[in-house]
Amino acid sequence: MVDMSLTPEQQKLQQLAREFTAKHIIPVDREWDEKGEFHEFILAESKNAGLNCLAIPKEYGGPGYDSVTQSLVAEEWGYGCAAFATTLGGNGLSSYPLAIAGTEEQKKLYYGRLVNGGMGGFALTEPGAGSDAGSCATVARLEGEEWVLNGTKCFATTCGYADIMVVFASTDPTKGVKGLSAFIVEKEREGLIVGAVEHKMGIRSSNTVELILKNVRIPKTHLLGKEGEGMKLAMKTLDMARPIVASIGVGIARRALDEAVKYAKEYLDVNGKPIGNHQAVAFKLADMATQVEAARQLVRNALRLKDAGVPYTKEAAMAKTFATDTAMRVSADAVELMGQYGYSQDSIVEKLMRDAKVTQIYEGTNQVQRIVISGILLSS
Ligand SMILES: Cc1cc2nc3c(=O)[nH]c(=O)nc-3n(C[C@H](O)[C@H](O)[C@H](O)COP(=O)(O)OP(=O)(O)OC[C@H]3O[C@@H](n4cnc5c(N)ncnc54)[C@H](O)[C@@H]3O)c2cc1C
Missing domain, CATH: 1.20.140.10 (Butyryl-CoA Dehydrogenase, subunit A, domain 3)
Structure with missing residues (x-):
């Protein structure tokens, strides 16, 4: 049924996502669930179809869709397979901090990785810091021109496959939530280790992992937003x-x-x-x-x-x-x-x-x- 509140462009994209879901996802979602394997191969196809990286602005190589348009596609992914929807939703989630606080240089780096087929991750949660993010035990200290990160994140969606991620760490543990800061970390940084994979009740083909940071060094310019405003x-x-x-x-x-x-x-x-x-x-x-x-x-x-x-x-x-x-x-x-x-x-x-x-x-x-x-x- 045509939704008259949507523009013709939105209706077209919704139809494209619906057809993609019917063709590529619904036939295999049960198998993905049983195997609990990450649905990596289909990500490239969704990207080629123009259905990934929806939030990335045009000037950085994305389609720059508004939020209502993004939600139409997310509903179709949810209809087909919530695990796949979580992977692509997590990719979007990881890019939002850039839209809010990223510098030009940071946006080029982060969005560039995503539009070239990479995946993003968002690592806030820790074993002792879920709803209460202020209890974050991961720390970042400034050494000259570099931040050095140490700690363990958990339940990090797609982080076993992510190219680049936003990681939250405390730059001043005495300040609780006011000491929290956000950083951009690329997967190739030494000391970044993908730990245990979570075996879950549902969304089983979504990748959910522990992320261990052992003296991970990143440039000073990878601080996202202001220190203490994480x-x-x-x-x-x-x-x-x-x-x-x-x-x-x-x-x-x-x-x-x-x-x-x-x-x-x-x-x-x-x-x-x-x-x-x-x-x-x-x-x-x-x-x-x-x-x-x-x-x-x-x-x-x-x-x-x-x-x-x-x-x-x-x-x-x-x-x-x-x-x-x-x-x-x-x-x-x-x-x-x-x-x-x-x-x-x-x-x-x-x-x-x-x-x-x-x-x-x-x-x-x-x-x-x-x-x-x-x-x-x-x-x-
Ligand atoms: C499959 C999966 C994927 C995830 N992916 C990511 C990810 O990509 N990145 C990331 O950072 N995190 C991720 N998470 C973590 C998720 O955001 C946390 O699980 C969530 O924030 C809750 O934290 P918690 O599990 O530690 O529960 P807790 O905070 O320990 O809460 C336990 C229970 O207490 C309740 N509770 C806590 N505080 C209060 C309060 N003040 N008042 C009333 N009730 C309260 C909660 O509602 C809950 O019912 C993921 C989790 C799952 C399960």
């Missing part, structure tokens, strides 16, 4: 990324809904009638569809505010919370509606349910989103 930069970056995670959630929920509708039309009850004829089933589908549409509209609202250049932190957090809670609820409803088939690995909905869970956790848990939303409500 937390501010991380928060602004996550504002940008949350509606994209929300779009992945909308994609997961939409796929679960489509699978459930198909099943309700085809599967017959003891009287030989499709189970969709039962009002209890039909109403469940109606509720699922309503939630998917509401989630999508919250995403669009947040991103239209962002593209208009007005504050959107609260709306981004609302979109992330509602859309990813919807992904979880609707995928669980689809499993229930499809009974034993839904619970078995013969159906895709059990995978959708496992994949949905992480969207409520990463890029700020949904409890943290509620802290953001209520904080703005109570301070205004």
Whole structure:
């Protein structure tokens, strides 16, 4: 169905992403999940199709799409395979700090690597610093013209394959969050070690690793933004990324809904009638569809505010919370509606349910989103 609120260019890109997903992703997403292997080969194809690096401005070799346009593609990736969506979403996430605080030289370096087919990573989380990023134990000290980084990051998406990454470290551990700074680190830097691979419940073909930094030396010019302003930069970056995670959630929920509708039309009850004829089933589908549409509209609202250049932190957090809670609820409803088939690995909905869970956790848990939303409500 054509969405009349989109421009012809947006509709065209949405259709391209939908066709790419149907051709290259849906036929193999189950296999990717079972093997838990990184879907590296398809990344180049998505890049060639013009569906990767969407946020990178034209002057640096990207298409420079606005946020609403980026979200259309993210929804299609979420529909096809949330692990693949996470890889490409993570690539975008890693480039956002450059848009916010990068110098000309830093943008040329970072965007250049991405548009030439490299992947990016964003390493903020540590074993003792998840929601509370201020507890970051990775440190950076200035020695002459170089920063020297030491510490361990964890749950770093794509960092086993990333060419370049944004790494957060404390330049003054006595200052907590006010001591946090962000750095650009290329994969070839000596002392940068990819550690254990995380074995996950869902998004199993996304690469999630530990990242160890042992006396990693980078030029002084690789400090991103100002020293001590890493937390501010991380928060602004996550504002940008949350509606994209929300779009992945909308994609997961939409796929679960489509699978459930198909099943309700085809599967017959003891009287030989499709189970969709039962009002209890039909109403469940109606509720699922309503939630998917509401989630999508919250995403669009947040991103239209962002593209208009007005504050959107609260709306981004609302979109992330509602859309990813919807992904979880609707995928669980689809499993229930499809009974034993839904619970078995013969159906895709059990995978959708496992994949949905992480969207409520990463890029700020949904409890943290509620802290953001209520904080703005109570301070205004
Ligand atoms: C698959 C995957 C990929 C990831 N990719 C990346 C990545 O690329 N880069 C990166 O930096 N990080 C990444 N993460 C880490 C992710 O961002 C963190 O898991 C998330 O921020 C939560 O941190 P935590 O897991 O340490 O949980 P904790 O912060 O320890 O929280 C545990 C529980 O307590 C709740 N909680 C914590 N504080 C509060 C509070 N003040 N009020 C109410 N409830 C609270 C949380 O909501 C949660 O339910 C990834 C995680 C996963 C699972």
